[in-house]
Amino acid sequence: MADRLRAYRAVLASRARSQASYRTSFRLDLVGAVLVGVIELAEIWVLYSATDEIGGLTLAQVLLVFGVADLAFSLADLVAGHCDKLPVYVRAGTLDVFFLRPQPILAQLVTSDLSLRRIGRCLVGATALAVGLALNDVAWGLGAVGLLMLAVLSGFVIFTAQFVTAAGLQFFLVNGAEMTNAFVYGGRYAATQPATVWPRALLVVFGTIFPVAFAAYLPVSTLLGTRGVAGLPAWLGWCAPVAALWAVVVAAACWRWGLRHYRGAGG
Amino acid sequence: MPPNPLRNPYWRFLVAGFRGQSAYPLATFAGLVANATFGLLKGGIMGAAVDSSGGELAGYSAATMAAFVWLGQGMLGSVNFWGGSALQDRIRTGDVAVDFLRPVSVQAAHVLTDVGKGLFALLPRGLPSVVIGVLVSHMALPGDPATLALGLVSLLLGIAVSHATVYLVSVAGLWLVETRGVAVLYMAVSGFFAGLYTPVYLYPDWLLAITLATPFPAMMQLPVDVLSGRVTGWAAGQHLTVQLGWLVAVLVAGHLATRAGRRRLEVQGG
């Protein structure tokens, strides 16, 4: 175990060093990531300023949803964002090299890169979260803090699982890898919104199959006591870890299935 | 004997761009799936926004808002909001020197090829997006042939403005060492100013004034306005004039930048 951690640390530390050595390009990416985040916030501000509330949320409330979702996604992107570039790994032969080393393939894929420039996005998410918390009337207590931490953690796990799910499916979709953007980046976009505005079909997709509704909207609804999706109980936000577990199960299944296909067994 | 238009190199660039895209059917379908998912989400939030303001938001009804969403999604494959281009790669690798040796305009060659690609994308991505939009919403459609014709001209102008502007960004690489920054900035702001996420008319006055002073609305917001019949007649004509104005402006700027860059290339030997 200690050995394995040492290997990961060695890879990650060297990735960090090599990124820092391209100073200009690194800073530009960092600034770019922050800028993209700020502009996304601006969209929300424009839209919610034009109306009083959308889908049962005010601007202040949706800021909190955006903050939780964006922070969780950015952290997942930092750790596993390169996984949905699987065809690049396959074409370069890097994946074959992973087979020649005594670590699990997925662990090697995840630890093969760490895009520090994505830290910029985490900052945007964290800021939105902090502002959202300040603007909303949160009944602070152990429960509220616990729920919030649970939400960010579960969101992180859910989004990381989506990246791995994407990687697993991309074994089959080498030339159509963009399809996984529908639930990876589409899922991120969905998670920053009130689930009440989604069409029925998407409610099923992003509420159950790729459960991003549990990443931010449902826990925040429970936290703020807003009326959520009609017919669903108020405590549903506490089920975020269950959704995260489910996402992990789906991701593991997709990854194994994809890897089997790559090795030529079945499929 | 009149010259055969099919032998005209610029026509060939346009066709080459158009044809080059048809080789990746799975990639195109994948793009459509992702595109449609985003459209459904965007349609949901924008529709809810119109609902909550009593059925009318900044001049948009539920029907015209749905048209805004789905026409915009349909145009995504045809315009360039990410700021990268084949020319950028050729400048970085030095291959651009070959382009300058040819007896044709480098600017026309690249812009036309990209416009060709953009036009092709209307078939597998643009049309299906509109079809999906019609199926899932009551989106407004152009009511008469004249509106449709004006809309298509506006669409073509929008695609042209987009690629001519990206060309300007790319050609800056001839004398800037690091064009990454320009591309990153372009990627961040172009969609916002073009009306990719929300109609620019929702912006507060000061922000709207800034937005309308850039070429970006001419790439998407204006063609979507004309195509959806949100503006008609005289107002539509005005939209087209603005687009034409921007097209001329960015083409002239691109031409001057190319000349300056070429001189620099000749002086420094690449």
Added chain:
Amino acid sequence: MSDVSGNVIETEGLTRVFTGRPERGSRLRRTRHVAVDHLDLTVVAGESVGYIGANGAGKSTTIKMLVGILVPTSGSVRTVGLHPLKERRALARRVGVVFGQRSQLWWDLPVRESFSILAAIHGLSAADERARTAELVEMLEMGAYLGTPVRQLSLGQRMRAEVAAALLHRPELLVLDEPTIGLDVLSKQRLREFLVAQRREHGTTLLLTTHDMGDVERLCERVLVVDHGRLAFDGMLAGLARTVGARRELVLDLATPGPDLTDVPGTEHVRSESDGLRQRLAFDPQRTTAARVLAAVAERAEVVDLSIVEPDIEDVVREIYRATR
């Protein structure tokens, strides 16, 4: 020894079939391609085996099955006594692989750092890492470029680093897939010398695929020739030479035109060009040497220039294919 039988590689009826989609537009059924066809293979510890065949004969597919990247369609395979699929990770600790076309190393990091990461991956202790790296760096003469990022290395330098990377954890079996492809003569020579020394000192078993007859002659005792997924030849290198006559050709440019050199011992006159100004003599390197031939020629005529043409491996393979069909 790897297992009870001492076999490092053991396959029985190893078969791999690829089913491909038909070309776009055609209405044909799925295509079936048998890449490896009932291959029975045994490699004993300490052996050095050349695995050759035409392009698409099934070499890479076999290797991928040996190391657990690809699942066999049927048949069994054991590598160092392990099941490559079920025991991939245990296998990875005991086997080193160099793919000539794909890199083990980190493109944008200095060579030294790649070695250090690999040492961590294979769980080498700090002291062991230092000792082993120092040994490999010295033997492969990599000291001058240890601090250089991999992407800036020449092909020869990179290949030596790749081989070192595959040997860092002292594998029992080293698999080399086209290790000398694209290398210049000097780099090839250096790499071969190192591999010979490595075998002598550590008894590493060697399996290599190559298009270079020089690799086979200098590195391998035993040769396997594969044709359409089947073994067409399995035997000692000397046997291969006997079968196909793995002769070399000495091309001599003489000072003045002269009669055909038909009487040089140990050689056979192939042909003369430009009235005997250039002559080609074939000889068997197992029986005489280029130096001895040259000395004999020098007694008969003045040699201005010379070159040695090695037999093309494709020719050798073609000979084998012809002999076995």
